[in-house]
Amino acid sequence: MNIGQFLSIFISAVFIYNVILSRFLGLCSFIAISKETKPALAMSLAVMFVTTMSSVITWFIYRFLLVPFNLTYLRTISFILVIAAFVQFVEMVIRKISPPMYRFFGIYLPLITVNCAVLGVAVLNVDMFFVNGKAVAGSFWYSAFQGICVGLGYTLAMLLMSGIRERLELCEVPEAVKDFPWALLSRQ
């Protein structure tokens, strides 16, 4: 575990292998909510929270359940299960504890449950920080940090895209490619 490793995780997750711009994960929510900057930012914050937490939880599941029982081939289904249950739980808690926050995050949370970026981070962590079925030294911290960084990368892409799309609202666009086709074109 050293600082250089963290730095390289940061740079690769945010810039080089950006979850949206380079890995093409989580495009659904990216296209759907990038129309204005404010909701885009809210969504990004929610995603960052969920990627971080799911990185942590899936690390525990993988390290203490799947690896000892030799069940690593079950990682996709068990990760999905964990993430979905976790997001559901968070939604309930937020709804009870803080209604304003629920109104802020609430509509995005169900979208995040099925966001492949979240599963992508979990799988990526396992691929990167487990060698031959064994956890690399400090892999827990690497995983958690990668969760944050992927969320940051998502935020970066969301902000860029929403900025572009807010400008595009004022442009003259041919009728045939208005809205989503144009958004898809402009992200190229």
Add this chain to the structure above:
Amino acid sequence: MEILTAILTLGALGAIFGVGLAIASKKFAVHIDPRLEKIQGLLPGSNCGTCGGAGCFGFAESVLSGKLPVDACRVSEDEVKEQIAKLLGKKIEKKVKKTALLHCHGGNKRVKDKFNYSGIEDCVAANLVLQGPEACVFGCIGFGTCARACPFGAITMNEEELPVVNIDKCTACGKCVAACPKFLFSLAPVTKTYAVRCKSRDMGKAVMEVCAVGCIACGKCEKACPTGAMKIIDNLAVIDYHICDNRGECFRVCPVNTIAKKENKDWSSVR
């Protein structure tokens, strides 16, 4: 054997999460007003947002908390509105239909011209040139911008180059109010019979020099009105339609025929 561990592990995970979520949903249950769902069931569900709420759910929430009136939904039928009102134990206030009312009846016969205008035949354009070709800077220019703005065809221009509002067709949408560069339109209840058809805030002498029917702020109507609805504000007679009850004293005393009486759904009649 391996299959068994796989099944057991996943099964256990699923069971734990299932039970956990079930307990959590009990523990973190939020009390939701059952009326909210009922109101939402009554609404059209088109989420148009014209009520001022964020979609039909937002409307239901706002109605429950009293932020929006019960009958704010523009799409629902009256029956549905009454059902919502009943659900909340409130009553719908009957609204009086309104109509557009032009506060000028100068026209080209009674108002003098300041100059000959030969530009674009549009009030907004004409208003940019020395505030229009009419001698009265408050009055109707008469190029029919309001008639073109009306989406219901309720406004036509008459031979005096004044817009005439067809009260049956008018829906009080307010497009003409926004379109007129002289701000001559207002929305008045259709039940009122008398109207001040002038917007000039000039002193009496200045008005008389340019217009035969402009308000000279003599104050006779204010004195004659038994209800106190008529007030002279900034050299102009103004009727408060909340108070006015159609007695018509102002109409009878006005020396310059500024105040008009509605006859056969037409505001244009002068004593």
